[in-house]
Amino acid sequence: MSDELLRQRDVALVDLVDRLLAGGVVIGGDLTLALADVDLVYVSLRALVTSVATAEEMGLTLPAMSAR
């Protein structure tokens, strides 16, 4: 896979995590994820970014559109 494609995948992953943590319906005080845990997520994400293939194996499509 080209560097460009890999970069796009990484960007898509970052965008996905942004959406998961900052978007979506908030149901009040019941968020399992405490704010302090967010750092942890980014640590996990870095681990994930190194193995995008795993994400695909798990059946998640990572949409990334290139304008170029």
Add this chain to the structure above:
Amino acid sequence: MIWLYGICDQPAEALPLPAAGVAGAEPRAVVEGPLTAVVSDHEHDLREPAAESMIAHARVVEQLAGGDAGGVLPARFGSSLETEQAVHELLRDRRERFLARLACVHGRVEVGVRAMRLGAAEPEHAEAARSSGRDYLLAKLRERGEAGRLADELDRRLTALSRERRLLLLRQPRELLRAAYLVEPSAVEAVQREVARSEQRSDELAVLCTGPWPPYSFVEEER
């Protein structure tokens, strides 16, 4: 503990429920009137925000968003309720708002766009700073102006293609635009064309476009 993936307005039997969700649990539907919550049951709290859980959550949401019957309001990652009763109450209490938002996102997708200023304009600045503070400020203004103006124009054009648009918080000094657009799937190509066109117009502007996503950024009315 009950993990919440999203809220739909189609009958439970029409939902494309995947076999496995977070921690391998099987997602199921909780129906309350016209609304259906997709949840899974867990004996213990899932406090660890593992990458695997995020992917599992996202995958269930994607599958729900891809169904023929229509839309989903994704739940924020980590949303959980104590009892099934609480799920029913949530759907009852916010029924009208959920239905209104579902009607809006129905059949539409979210596209994320980030525009960034490229290039090191610093040497020019340093020179200008030596000549005069006024020139420095003017140079800085011009530089922001060019890429910034293109980003603003791109935002206007994409907004025109969209049912709704949300501006998201800028995270880096170089970022000029971070936004989400809610569009018809058929408009995604037009979005890509606009992005490509604005990039071609300046070496100072880079635009990243991701999607199509489920409507994570459009679960609330615009404030």
